[in-house]
Amino acid sequence: MIKHKDHFHGSDLEKIEQIYGIKKEEIVSFSANVNPLGVSPLLRTALSEQIDVITTYPDREYTSLRKCIAEYCGTEYENVIVGNGSTELISLFIQIEHPKKAMVIGPTYSEYEREISLGGGTTLYYPLREKDNFRLDVDDFISHLNESIDLIVICNPNNPTSSCITRTEMRHILDACKEHDIYVMVDETYVEFADNMAEISAVPLTNYYNNIVILRGTSKFFAAPGLRLGYAITGNRDLIKSINTRKNPWTINSLAVVAGETMFRDTAYIKATKDLISSERARIYRTFQKSPDFKVYEPSGNFMLIRILKDDLTSQDLFDRAIREKMMIRDCSTFPFLDNKYIRLCIMNPEDNDRLLACLLR
Template identity: 85%
Template sequence: MIKHKDHFHGSDLEKIEEIYGIKKEEIVSFSANVNPLGVSPLLKHTLSDQIDAITSYPDREYTSLRRCIAAYCGTETENVIVGNGSTELISLFIQVEHPKKALVIGPTYSEYEREIALGGGTTLYYPLREADDFKLNVEDFLSHLNESIDLLVICNPNNPTSSSIPRSDMRHILDVCKQYDIYVMVDETYVEFADNMAELTAVPLTNYYNNIVILRGTSKFFAAPGLRLGYAVTGNRDLIKSINTRKNPWTINSLAVIAGETMFTDSAYIKETKSLISSERARLCKLFNKNPDFKVYDPSANFVLVRILREDLTSQDLFDRAIRQKMMIRDCSTFPFLDNKYIRLCFMKPEDNDRLIRCLFH
């Protein structure tokens, strides 16, 4: 098990307030990876209009919500499970599958390892290599799979590297996992931000493989982390039945149901988000590529991993510099396989991005 160092999470603004003496409301968080547009106006209007929904229980089956999610993802309603954030679904899935040994492609989100450990399992890591620009070497990776592994966890696009695995490679991985009876959990939290989302998402593979479950949420793309609305897609009906048996009834509240039914059909907001992230991603990467002090790794998500090439500068130095100017970036020295030469930042509104660039390039 890899030891994870303490760090400031994107939601830890209270800690920052205490240590640096800066009001949390004044901090622009480039660390939380949340859509800079904030909650859509349509969603705000709809929720305020339907506040009386909290006077009644939601449908236990969440049929209408699941139908909306299925249409949004391009799958069948029966293939969709909803939960109190994707973290609840990760937990339920781990409880059902109960893996003794899991393989995780890292560096990545630490919650997977925590849940596996809580279930009594052991986590092994397959490290993405800087020499490969943190892109997965599929052939080498496949050679590390064997019958001793019960579960494979893939974040796609990956956090913090922002690298991604195309569906053609994912199919190859699933074929080999099928041979070894390995279940595959794919976290697609950031896939909606990708320019080539149609080539990345593994949802179509759920029609052909019963050893895959795909997790998504509404925290990042729809800027609603407090809503706690997550969902999973799988073609494995036995798995769905097992998870639904373990789930508490009404894990999603009435307002979150209305929010989900609104946001997944909010085409104007979805289009505006994709356009903003796409243009700012291209613009910022171009600026970083011109600066000899930094190296950026080709990002698919709404954030980029940056390597500091200057010997006299560390990730902590840049974190401090930015936070004193009321901007919070992620010091990546806390991730497995990364050191104090890596930072991660998400793409915000152009004026905020310009301010951060001026700060980092100082």
């Protein structure tokens, strides 16, 4: 198991406040990968007007919420499971599948490895290569699969590389995993930010494959990490039954139900988010492409990975430079296969993006 040294997560603003003496309210976090539009006005109104729902228990089956999610994702509501954030569902899935050996495509989110380890399993990493611009070589990846592996974990688009796997490529992976009796867990936390989401999302594949589960949440795209509303989609009804049997009742509170039924139908907010991220991502990407001091990798999510090319500059240097100007980026030296020459930043509002560009490119 790879040992991750302490680092600042996008939610660690209290630590930053203590160490740097900057009030957390004054920090613009380019590290949390959360929608810069914040909570939508429609959601704010819905929650305030329906506050009385907390006086009753939510529907134990969450049928209305699941139907809303299914409509949003283009699937059947019977294929949807809701949880207290996607982290609860990751934990439940791993507890049920109980993989002895898992393969994770990395560098990526460390929670997968942690949950596999807690379940007594071991994790192998298949590294995305810098020479391939951190895009997956599907044929080479498939050649590394065998019967000793129980589970594959894929973050798509991947964090922190922002690279993606198309649905066609995912089909090849699922076919190969079928041959070796391997289950595939796909984390689509960032897929809604992608310009080519229709070519990336694996949701339609759940109609044909029973060895895939897709995880999503509302923390990033809907700017609601404190809501703790996540969901999973799978066509494997046996898995759904197992998760629902093990899952505690009412892990989704009544306000989260109201929020979910509002946000997934908030078409104006969804369009505004996609438009903002798409235009700003393209602008920032082009700007870094012109700099001789950085190499930027083509992003699909609402964030991008950047390699520092200057010999006398490290990720910690840039983190310190930005935080002293009340902006927080991610030092990627703690990710597997990355070092102190990589940073990650997410897309914020244009004026904040301009400030960060001026800070990093000077």
